[in-house]
Amino acid sequence: xxxxxxxxxxxxxxxxxxxxxxxxxxxxxxxxxxxxxxxxxxxxxxxxxxxxxxxxxxxxxxxxxxxxxxxxxxxxxxxxxxxxxxxxxxxxxxxxxxxxxxxxxxxxxxxxxxxxxxxxxxxxxxxxxxxxxxxx
Numbered sequence: 654x655x656x657x658x659x660x661x662x663x664x665x666x667x668x669x670x671x672x673x674x675x676x677x678x679x680x681x682x683x684x685x686x687x688x689x690x691x692x693x694x695x696x697x698x699x700x701x702x703x704x705x706x707x708x709x710x711x712x713x714x715x716x717x718x719x720x721x722x723x724x725x726x727x728x729x730x731x732x733x734x735x736x737x738x739x740x741x742x743x744x745x746x747x748x749x750x751x752x753x754x755x756x757x758x759x760x761x762x763x764x765x766x767x768x769x770x771x772x773x774x775x776x777x778x779x780x781x782x783x784x785x786x787x788x789x
Contacts, residue, residue, distance in 0.1 A: 723759035
C-alpha cells in the first residue's frame with residue numbers, strides 16, 4: 654500500500670485517541686511507518702472482539718454475585734490474566750490460586766493474602782471483597 658493511501662477513517666471505538674502503526678511504501682519505493690486512526694473493517698472486528706470480552710467479564714461477574722466463584726475470577730477476566738500469570742504476581746503456586754477461586758476458601762483468606770491480590774489487580778481490598786464497588 655502506498656503511504657498516501659493508508660486508511661484514516663476515524664472510528665467511534667478508538668475515538669481518534671489511538672493511532673495504529675502501519676507500514677506503507679513511500680515515494681521512493683521504501684517501506685516506511687505511517688500512523689493511522691483506523692479503517693472501517695478493522696474497527697468492526699475490534700468492536701466485536703471487545704463486545705465478546707465484555708460479555709465474558711459480565712458472565713463471570715454474575716457467577717461471583719451468585720457465589721459460584723470468588724471475586725478473584727472476576728478480576729482475572731477483567732484484567733485479561735490467567736492463573737499462571739496471576740500466581741507469579743501474587744507469589745503463590747497456581748494450584749493455590751485455583752483454590753482461592755472457590756468462595757469457601759476465598760472467605761478464609763487473611764488480610765495479607767487479600768492485599769496481595771488487590772495489589773496485583775491495582776484495586777483496594779474493599780473492591781476485591783465487593784465487586785459492586787469496582788467502578789467507584
